[in-house]
Amino acid sequence: MTENLPTRGQLERTLSQRLLAFYRQQIGQQPSKVTCQFFAEKLAIILEDSITPAEQVLAQEGKKDLAEQVRNGLDEATRPLLKSLIEETIGIEVVDLLSDATLDTGRTGIIAIFETSPAVRNPESLGTTRSRDRSAR
């Protein structure tokens, strides 16, 4: 059974490729680099050069607040589609999707929290979550 599953690396590469196409199609800006990293039931995504030329111009012309509003609007608009893309690629529901971008560096960071860890051929590579709540005090 497990031999049919992708490895963690394969899953991360597939998602990276789909994310490149996603950003090119949705906002006309293909990031120069995408890094995906699973750890247990969480996924970190880092996009380099993710800010559009229009936002860069706004920031350079002293309209940084407006550039941030534009970025927030783009994030808001793409969030449901991004969530669907991740869920379809990984095959698990995303329970939380957190994202932020820095205009100065052009970097976007995304953290997806899943219901469970993804099904991969090498689950040991995902690590484990050792979470405790306040009642463990």
Next chain:
Amino acid sequence: MSESITSHLSTRIRELYEHELDHQVSAINYHLFDQTLILILEGTVTPPEQLLTRISQKDLARQVRDVLDRLVQPQIRTLIEEVMNVEVVDFLSDTAIESGRTGAIAIFEFRPNLPPQTDRQSTSAPGSA
């Protein structure tokens, strides 16, 4: 990351939330890879924000959260730099009000030179310091 570093960092972050917002964070989870540190903080949303969300004032709760995050996040960035002795060149963070979860990504100038350990992922709950 070594347990001593996560424990120290967790203590400092908890103190920060208690000092600035009189609020206790329930758990902090870390994951280090390459030049990147991921932090997941559970239970960061304060009772007033939770109440605003419950009474359908989510936009207002979001505005409150944006201000609180602008206060706290730069200080977390500084704490990471102090505790891990490495410069953070980018710090990205976001909070989901419904779940009370904050995620942050710290990008370092260099991979930090940390004591050896066996697990790249660690979790710190209150009282573990």
